[in-house]
């Protein structure tokens with residue numbers, strides 16, 4: 001695996017690959033890699049001629065400076081895991097490489113409603129930061145396919161919108177969430193949880209499963225309350241428990257029994273904020289794939 005730190009070097013390398021008619025699969029990450037990330041790398045390897053993974057903890061998408069500071073960093077292990085997964089290139093830029101003119105935002109991305117709800121509401125500026133970094137990474141990598149995890153469902157929708165806004169031909173591939181044995185969605189942030197907290201954080205999956213099991217046409221209030229109670233029992237403090245249309249994240253109070261919907265939860269376990277979701281009824285094909 002090549003480790004490339006400068007965008008001009010990566011650009012040059014990828015131009016050669018393109019000239020050799022290889023397609024480029026790209027997995028953007030912030031490191032602290034887990035099996036979920038590796039499943040994206042694997043899928044990219046199956047579908048692309050060259051796989052590029054980036055590791056860059058993007059300062060502009062953290063609305064909470066403490067969260068940025070405490071974001072886990074495990075570079076040596078990340079490199080080991082990527083080599084094992086047959087990743088071709090690790091792009092490891094520094095802040096100057098990604099933001100040559102500084103981190104002050106110059107371009108505003110018109111995300112509309114998507115930015116005003118759920119993660120957009122609870123983490124002001126977060127999605128602008130995601131767009132800033134993903135836009136820059138796409139300019140450098142110019143991928144044919146971009147692989148991201150369904151765990152960050154709203155981010156998937158934001159990136160899809162970004163691709164349209166910047167007229168990128170890259171295809172977004174949304175990959176299923178991988179889970180721990182107790183159902184906890186794999187996330188780099190889980191590294192900040194104690195064993196006991198990890199166990200209790202499985203309550204998020206229990207709450208989503210509760211909604212899935214009890215979902216029926218009509219008002220969704222009872223499902224939301226039932227899920228909320230399960231979170232409280234596990235000492236999870238919820239920012240939100242909602243059911244929304246899978247297509248556009250419009251939050252619903254009443255389900256017609258047909259529209260594809262998604263349950264979404266954000267909750268704190270101690271100081272760590274976790275998010276997860278479940279497309280309902282479970283097992284219908286992932287949105288966008």
Ligand code: PAF
Nearest residue numbers: 028029030058130133152
């Ligand atoms: O999902 C992430 O890890 C980040 O938001 C991303 C897409 C790599 C942008 O920094």
